[in-house]
Amino acid sequence: MAQSLDRLKESPSQTAGPYVHIGLTPNFCGIGGVYDSDLGSAMVNGETKGERIELRIRVLDGTGTPLKDALIEIWQADAAGLYNSPAEMRGAADPNFQGWGRQPTDMETGVCLFQTIKPGRVPFRDGRLMAPHTTLWIVARGINIGLHTRLYFSDEEEANAEDPILARIEHRVRVPTLIAERQGDTYVFDVHLQGEKETVFFDS
Amino acid sequence: MPEPASNRAPETGAFFQRDRHWHPPAFTPGYKSSVLRSPQKALIAFDNTLSELTGPVFGHAMLGELDNDLIHNFARPGESAIGERIIVYGRVLDERGRGVPGVLLEFWQANAGGRYRHKKDGYLAPLDPNFGGCGRAITGEDGGYAFRTVRPGPYPWPNGPNDWRPAHIHFSAFGHGFAQRLITQMYFEGDPLIWRCPIVGGISNKRAVEALIAALDMQSTIPMDALAYKFDIVLRGRRSTLFENRPEGN
Numbered sequence: 425m426a427q428s429l430d431r432l433k434e435s436p437s438q439t440a441g442p443y444v445h446i447g448l449t450p451n452f453c454g455i456g457g458v459y460d461s462d463l464g465s466a467m468v469n470g471e472t473k474g475e476r477i478e479l480r481i482r483v484l485d486g487t488g489t490p491l492k493d494a495l496i497e498i499w500q501a502d503a504a505g506l507y508n509s510p511a512e513m514r515g516a517a518d519p520n521f522q523g524w525g526r527q528p529t530d531m532e533t534g535v536c537l538f539q540t541i542k543p544g545r546v547p548f549r550d551g552r553l554m555a556p557h558t559t560l561w562i563v564a565r566g567i568n569i570g571l572h573t574r575l576y577f578s579d580e581e582e583a584n585a586e587d588p589i590l591a592r593i594e595h596r597v598r599v600p601t602l603i604a605e606r607q608g609d610t611y612v613f614d615v616h617l618q619g620e621k622e623t624v625f626f627d628s
Numbered sequence: 629m630p631e632p633a634s635n636r637a638p639e640t641g642a643f644f645q646r647d648r649h650w651h652p653p654a655f656t657p658g659y660k661s662s663v664l665r666s667p668q669k670a671l672i673a674f675d676n677t678l679s680e681l682t683g684p685v686f687g688h689a690m691l692g693e694l695d696n697d698l699i700h701n702f703a704r705p706g707e708s709a710i711g712e713r714i715i716v717y718g719r720v721l722d723e724r725g726r727g728v729p730g731v732l733l734e735f736w737q738a739n740a741g742g743r744y745r746h747k748k749d750g751y752l753a754p755l756d757p758n759f760g761g762c763g764r765a766i767t768g769e770d771g772g773y774a775f776r777t778v779r780p781g782p783y784p785w786p787n788g789p790n791d792w793r794p795a796h797i798h799f800s801a802f803g804h805g806f807a808q809r810l811i812t813q814m815y816f817e818g819d820p821l822i823w824r825c826p827i828v829g830g831i832s833n834k835r836a837v838e839a840l841i842a843a844l845d846m847q848s849t850i851p852m853d854a855l856a857y858k859f860d861i862v863l864r865g866r867r868s869t870l871f872e873n874r875p876e877g878n
Contacts, residue, residue: 430724430725431723431724431725431865432721432722432723432724432725432862432865433647433650433723433835433836433839433862434644434646434647434650434651434723434810434862434863434864435801435810435812435839435840435861435862435863436650436651436652436812436831436836436837436839436840437651437652437810437811437812438652438798438811438812438813438827438828438840439659439661439662439811439813439827440798440800440811441798442746442748442749443736443744443746443748443749443798444736444798444811445746446736446744446745446746446760446761446762447734447735447736447761447762447798447800448734448736448800450760450762453745453746453747454745454747455702455745455760455761455762457702457760458692458694458695458701458702458760458762458763459692459695459762459764460692463686463690463734485664485665486663486664486665487664491665493748497809499679499682499683499684499806500679501678501679507678507679507682508684509682509683509684509685509804510685510804511639511640511678511681511682511683511804511805512678512682513640522684523684524683524684546677546678546679547678548677549675549677554677554679557679559679559680559806561806561809563811564665565661565665566659566661566662566663566664566665566666567654567662567665567666568651568652568653568654568656568659568662568666568830569651569652569654570809570810570811571667572680572807574679589674589677592672592674593672598669617664617665617666617667618664618665618666618667618668622667622668622669623667624669624672625667625669625671625672626671626672626673626674627645627646627648627671627672627673627674628673628674628675628676628677628680628807
């Protein structure tokens with residue numbers, strides 16, 4: 425026997441279930457009057473710096489059917505590549521951009537929309553720049569532990585080509601699963617939970 | 629007096645890697661909804677970058693007076709929710725055992741009859757006009773939190789022909805880094821349905837299940853008012869930066 429490290433174990437994850445809206449977006453599911461608004465529903469205001477974009481995201485199950493009861497959170501840097509977080513040591517982020525958003529997928533169509541800005545580039549651990557990206561965290565009934573992935577942008581080909589995380593993906597045929605396609609000011613991104621087009625998910 | 633944790637320099641070390649054997653795996657066929665919603669390919673692992681180390685901050689100013697009182701936050705003036713009145717309290721800790729301040733906790737649950745206020749819930753049990761089912765709190769300097777609610781009822785759900793969820797409260801926790809993001813469920817000490825539940829059953833380690841069972845705490849009850857349950861939540865710990873790995877040339 426050696427000394428104990430005295431560590432605790434992380435609380436095990438459990439599914440968010442079909443009624444996740446009650447807790448995280450109560451106004452969306454008709455529970456009014458408890459909170460003024462649903463947290464994370466508005467990411468930008470008139471003062472936010474950067475190019476206004478829309479993210480149009482769906483989450484599809486193993487049959488290709490869109491999930492209508494999922495909830496997506498996104499986290500991204502501001503237009504200058506700074507995170508609005510105390511752990512950001514490189515400078516102050518745009519005070520008009522929190523960088524975090526939360527949206528349920530539409531109960532009829534499964535579409536989830538975020539009005540945000542195009543993020544700037546953020547350095548990797550060794551100082552190289554990562555390509556602009558948005559981090560996604562997806563929960564739903566049937567998902568036992570929140571899924572972590574990234575959305576990269578189709579019009580950033582050069583940056584994407586030198587991104588250290590994308591470079592880690594051994595099976596290059598899977599890289600496009602992380603790249604949202606630009607259509608006007610909207611980026612369209614389908615997350616495939618299973619199948620040939622299964623999105624790359626991360627453990628980080 | 630010790631310095632308040634929120635005044636300390638922010639920690640920037642990478643998070644301890646997740647023990648994926650401790651958590652339920654993505655594919656747990658006893659819980660049928662997971663079958664078509666579970667990724668089948670290997671996760672791509674990488675050490676945290678700034679995108680995972682950072683996270684948004686939520687201030688106490690966003691909280692309303694009744695946000696941590698589910699007995700009253702949806703009730704008509706002068707009325708209250710029906711059910712067994714309880715206090716749920718505890719601390720949010722990291723894997724090094726330290727309290728985590730400033731954590732946004734959001735919780736949601738069925739009413740005392742086991743019915744959710746949601747258009748997709750068609751269970752026979754009636755809605756309680758005075759119960760909405762959501763609340764939130766932000767942890768204090770020591771990671772502590774508390775809220776009042778009614779004990780949720782168990783309920784049947786369409787999975788196997790006769791599956792019942794144990795009484796539970798859903799918790800969402802927002803730590804300091806986006807990599808700590810976690811949703812889990814709290815169960816109640818002594819509930820025989822816990823060990824029959826296909827969702828709980830996705831967790832293979834008995835000690836891990838027990839980590840989600842809140843203990844009845846008679847010393848924290850309010851006599852003639854409410855019972856109390858203690859529920860601690862543990863978020864991923866952070867590596868110390870004693871010998872930081874630096875790129876060549878630094």
